[in-house]
Amino acid sequence: xxxxxxxxxxxxxxxxxxxxxxxxxxxxxxxxxxxxxxxxxxxxxxxxxxxxxxxxxxxxxxxxxxxxxxxxxxxxxxxxxxxxxxxxxxxxxxxxxxxxxxxxxxxxxxxxxxxxxxxxxxxxxxxxxxxxxxxxxxxxxxxxxxxxxxxxxxxxxxxxxxxxxxxxxxxxxxxxxxxxxxxxxxxxxxxxxxxxxxxxxxxxxxxxxxxxxxxxxxxxxxxxxxxxxxxxxxxxxxxxxxxxxxxxxxxxxxxxxxxxxxxxxxxxxxxxxxxxxxxxxxxxxxxxxxxxxxxxxxxxxxxxxxxxxxxxxxxxxxxxxx
Ligand code: COA
Numbered sequence: 001x002x003x004x005x006x007x008x009x010x011x012x013x014x015x016x017x018x019x020x021x022x023x024x025x026x027x028x029x030x031x032x033x034x035x036x037x038x039x040x041x042x043x044x045x046x047x048x049x050x051x052x053x054x055x056x057x058x059x060x061x062x063x064x065x066x067x068x069x070x071x072x073x074x075x076x077x078x079x080x081x082x083x084x085x086x087x088x089x090x091x092x093x094x095x096x097x098x099x100x101x102x103x104x105x106x107x108x109x110x111x112x113x114x115x116x117x118x119x120x121x122x123x124x125x126x127x128x129x130x131x132x133x134x135x136x137x138x139x140x141x142x143x144x145x146x147x148x149x150x151x152x153x154x155x156x157x158x159x160x161x162x163x164x165x166x167x168x169x170x171x172x173x174x175x176x177x178x179x180x181x182x183x184x185x186x187x188x189x190x191x192x193x194x195x196x197x198x199x200x201x202x203x204x205x206x207x208x209x210x211x212x213x214x215x216x217x218x219x220x221x222x223x224x225x226x227x228x229x230x231x232x233x234x235x236x237x238x239x240x241x242x243x244x245x246x247x248x249x250x251x252x253x254x255x256x257x258x259x260x261x262x263x264x265x266x267x268x269x270x271x272x273x274x275x276x277x278x279x280x281x282x283x284x285x286x287x288x289x290x291x292x293x294x295x296x297x298x299x300x301x302x303x304x305x306x307x308x309x310x311x312x313x314x315x316x317x318x319x320x321x322x
Contacts, residue, residue: 005179006128006168008322012064013164013290014057016048029153036157041253045160045278048143053087055096058141061163062101069167077105078133080124082116082140082282085147089201105133114249114310116140116282121318122183128170139165140282147197149209160278164286178321182232185316195311221309222258228317229263229307236319240264245298249308250274250284298322
């Protein structure tokens with residue numbers, strides 16, 4: 001028996017050139033390379049150049065994903081772009097990307113902060129499986145450093161810029177064939193003030209800075225992420241032992257280790273890029289996925305688990321057979 005699934009046809013990513021090291025950050029705020037590495041696992045992150053926008057880096061990641069899929073923009077009839085740092089308040093950055101790629105159909109942005117890519121994947125999957133689009137670009141892209149208060153050592157050491165993209169195609173596949181098997185997304189607004197910006201178009205007429213109660217976020221992250229993972233695994237009828245590659249949101253090495261440990265996923269099955277990317281918010285999962293596809297770890301037929309937690313709180317997970 002066959003069924004319609006969203007199949008990963010290509011993955012791509014792009015990182016801005018400029019590297020910001022822990023050593024350089026130590027000259028800006030009262031911190032140290034040792035503190036940052038011990039508490040987060042981060043050694044460096046990228047920062048978009050002046051004038052380099054979220055749409056610029058999205059287009060580069062999208063073109064790489066299209067190349068990998070053997071497609072052009074003209075083949076795309078849906079773009080879902082997850083970002084917290086759009087070029088402009090409106091129109092959606094996705095429409096800018098759509099125009100530059102020559103894509104058709106519909107294009108819109110999705111806001112779920114660091115969980116944005118998982119939410120976008122779930123959204124595009126529903127459009128494809130319902131037959132409302134044929135080929136979708138799911139993009140996670142951030143110039144999140146634009147929201148950073150560079151005097152706040154509790155946040156400025158954590159974040160970085162980048163973009164990742166996945167092409168999804170609606171295909172008829174066998175039950176044991178490729179495609180998105182399950183997605184699960186959740187939000188709980190009672191935690192919204194633990195991770196937010198202190199500005200926005202309607203509230204203050206400004207963009208605001210990222211504000212976070214890091215230790216509070218940390219306290220909730222592991223349990224919520226584990227809940228999402230356990231749900232997708234159970235609903236897909238697999239076990240943690242079946243997972244070939246775990247590609248988590250890259251927020252903090254200690255969170256990744258705790259989640260993997262709680263679920264019994266061995267460290268050698270975990271794709272980690274947090275050391276060199278930092279937390280790139282909605283871009284982190286597709287960026288990490290691209291690294292593991294390019295270096296040959298993720299191969300056709302593998303079962304890949306992705307997850308994320310972010311402001312809102314929002315959180316979720318997805319299981320994909322590539
Ligand atoms: N360098 C040196 N000291 C720092 C620092 C830095 N960059 N940032 C904070 N500190 C200090 C604090 O001021 C505090 O000092 P005090 O005890 O004198 O008040 C001390 O370190 C402990 O702060 P705390 O916030 O409790 O540290 P922590 O162990 O929780 O580590 C984070 C801080 C941000 C690394 C950690 O909480 C974290 O990663 N949280 C999750 C964040 C996350 O994943 N967010 C994104 C979700 S999408």
